[in-house]
Amino acid sequence: MPTGLSFPLLRRRALTVMATALLVCGFGSTGRLYADDLSPAMAGQLAASAQAIAVRLGSVWHSTDQLAGPLLGPLGRMHLARQVGLLEQSLGASRQAGEAWKAVAAHARRLNDTPHLIEALDRSVALALARGDYDDASALASELLERARRLGLMRAHAAAEGYLGVVARRRGNLEQARQHQETALALRRSQGDRAGEAQVLMNLGTVHRDLGDFARALELQIAALELRRTLGSREKLDLSYRNIALLYREIEDTEQAKANFEAALASSEANLDPQSMAGALGSYASFSNDIGDAAAALTMAEQARAIDASIGNRPYVGLENVEIGRALIRLGRDEEARAVLEQALATGRELKHREITGGALLYLGRIALRAGDEPLATRHLDEAIQLLAEAGLKSPLSEAFAAREEIALASGQLAAAVDFAHRRAALREELLGTRAGRQLAALKSRYERADAEQRIRLLSLTNELQSLRLNQQALLRNFGVGAAAVLGVLLLLLLRRYRASHRLNRELQSKNAEISAHEARLEAANAKLSTYAAELYQAAITDPLTGAYNRGHLLRQMEENLRHAQSAGQDLSVLLIDFDHFKAINDEHGHQFGDRVLAGGIQIVRQWLEPGDLVGRYGGEEFVVLMPGRDAAAAAPIAERLRDKVAQGLTALAQSRRALTISIGLASLRASGAATLEDLLGAADVAVYRAKAQGRNRVVPYAA
Missing domain, CATH: 1.10.287 (Helix Hairpins)
Structure with missing residues (x-):
């Protein structure tokens, strides 16, 4: 050792040399990361380049730490790991950055260096949440909270409360999540931390959305967006726009949802942030599938998958594969859809992710059903129903019930078909009421x-x-x-x-x-x-498509009329109308044509009803006509007239290669011996299934 240099000075010089080496090795190819106009294709390339650089940087750091660690000592190794963590985090490499910050935390604990330990814990929790490692995030956030309370560090306390709130929400503990976020909000406001306040408002809005307090959720998300705008920074604007878009999607405000999804994409492009662009594209793709724009959904889901695959975000890749499969099925490309859905299923099972697994099974069941493989379709759909019910995903669960009803009906299992039809109708009514x-x-x-x-x-x-x-x-x-x-x-x-x-x-x-x-x-x-x-x-x-009463109002009217008929000793009849081959019509011509068939048919029914009769939508393609004061003999000719007029009137829809007809099940209070509304509807249900079994396009009265 040269006599003119002290050992601490050598350490400082060695640290400077090592940090410089890391910078050179890590950013020797930064030209690949430059972009002044981010597009989805460029975002994928940027993400892939950033990951490659992050891997190289991590390898150099580990080698440097092993070789020069004794010379640098704990303090030098901590500062070196901190620089690596900052670089890896700027590259979007959450796993590599997490390793570096955990090393910083370990050195800081040994050195009793509180400021660096608090910083390392804060960044480590955020990275664990980004990876979806909720156990690790919860443990780190709890340590951060305990140290912040003990030392009176208000900002760290607020950050820990916010992180614990996010973990609680993602694990389904919504009330606990709300309490954590409310505490974090009070702490952020007491410190005048407006950027932190905007983040907490956004997280709290998401909690209220999951709690069902929709008005409060929208108010909080808009407040977060306005606060971020006043700060003059475009950071995380895309998250606020995306959350607002998802809320408008829930109430089927298509125009507002589209506008906010577009704003989220524009914000992620302006910030040159591939990861936020992937999130916006994936959510927009799911929305486009919901509104029937399969071509746009396919393009955006494939773009999002390319970015997330480069980043290594496997849960999002699985979700995007499900959306790609949905779009391909709608476009009639079943074989391609099967391949990508099998990939999604493998990912979902490995990650134990119910939404991915349930979605993949649902659409694989749809493909098997269209191919005529009913046993395979049944296996896929039954498992999908179980997983989707556990996850509380009601829209795809309703679709799974419809497919199982179709299989049961085709195989002659009338009781099972009726059960699936009732479960689907109840779920649809719940969805309509919630919306x-x-x-x-x-x-x-x-x-x-x-x-x-x-x-x-x-x-x-x-x-x-x-x-x-x-x-x-x-x-x-x-x-x-x-x-x-x-x-x-x-x-x-x-x-x-x-x-x-x-x-x-x-x-x-x-x-x-x-x-x-x-x-x-x-x-x-x-x-x-x-x-x-x-x-x-x-x-x-009112049912918005047909103008008939919706299920809830229909059932209330039927209960009231049933009580009146029983107290007055009068008879009462119901007609249960089912549009024949409606699933096949939808598959052949699309849902818009199917909607025209339902709207046109019910318009004809309403024109030919007698005064005092009413019609309502019972569920899907099933409608009920209530005839107060009429017995089965008086109701039968009216039912026959409705069947004939609908068959004649729907011939104008010449697109269909098959006749557009209805089957009607007739049941009266006295003839069926019903004591309750459920008994009366059950009798009509049995009658309409008999009508379908006898060849459809007919009226069948209930016979015990």
Whole structure:
């Protein structure tokens, strides 16, 4: 060793040399990472290049740490690991960055270096959440929380509460998640940390969405977006836009959902962030599949998969493979869909991910059913139903019930078919009720905000009016004091006071007129709200496609009429109408054509009903006609007329290669011996299945 250098100085020089070597090795190919206009294709290339560099950087760091560790000592090794962690994190390499920050935490614990330990724990939790390692994230966040409380570190305390809230939500502990996020929000606000506050508002909005408080969720997400805009930073705007888009997707506001998905994509492009672009593309692809735009869904899901595969995000690759399979099935490319769904199934089983596994099995079952392999379809769909029910995924679960009903009907298992039909109808009614409630909550939130703004403006005007009145009173008091003065001064003061009072009165009249105008506008807004409420109630009891009553309102009307018939000793009949071969019609011509068949057929039914009869949608392609006061003999010719008129009227839809007809099951209160509405509908159900078994396009009365 040269005599002129101390050992600590050698350590510092060695650390500088090693950090420089890491920079050179890690960024020797940074030219591949440059892009001034990020596109999905470029995002995939950037992500792949970043991962390659991250792997090389990690390898160099491990070699350097082993060779030069004794020379650097614990402090030097900690600083070297910290630089590596920052570099790996900037490259989006969560696994490699997590290793580096855990090394920083280990060295900091040995050195009792609290600032570096807090930083390492904070970054390690965020990286564990990004990888989906919730056990690791929970343990690290708990350590961060314990140390932050003990040392009184408010920002670290807030971060730990937020992380624990995210873990709790992803594990389904929603109330616990809400409590953590509320605590984090209070801490962020007490510290004046507006960027942290925006993050907590977004996380809290997601919790309220999962709790079903849709209006509060939308309010929090919009507040987070507005706060981030005021900060002047575009960071994480894409997450806010994407969360708002998902909320509008839930209430089927297609226009607003599209606008916010587009904004999320634009934000991720502007920030040159491949990972956020993949998230936006994947969510947008799922939405496009839901609204039937299979071509766009396929393109976006493939782009998202390419990026996530480069990053190594396997859960998202599995979800994107499911969306690719959905789009390919809709496009008629079943063999390609089968291959990609088999990949998704393997990923889902390995990761024990119910959403991926259930989705892949559902669409593999659909493919097997279209190929005529009913045993394989049944196995896939039964397992899918179990997994989707456990995960609470109601929309795909309803689709799985429909496919199982079709298989049971084709194989002659009428009881099983009826069971699946009832389960699907109940689930569809629940979905419709939930969606209507969310729409009402969103509408209520908008008008409550507008009403609050009107009230604030009105209160401000009232305060101004009160201030003018107080000023006027003060002037009058001053006038009384001046009356004791000399007569000449009194006359002068009187003149001045008169002019001021006159001016104040004019201002007061102007303010009163302004208040009256605001009150009139508020009354108009309230009247508009009442109109919207009436329209929303009508929408809540009506099937939007056919104009018939929806299931909930239909059942309430039937219960009321049944009680009346029983108390009055009268008969009552129901017709259960089922559109023949409706699944095949949808498969051959698409759901839009199927919707036209349902809407046209029910329009014909409504035209030919007798006064006092009503029709409602019972579920899917099943409708019920209620005939108060009619027995089976009186109802039969009406049913036959409806069947004939629908068959004639639907011939105008010449696209179909098969006749468009309906089968009708007839049941009356007396003939069926029913004591309850469930018994009466069950009798009609049996009758309509007999009609289908006898060849369809016919009316079959119930016979015990």
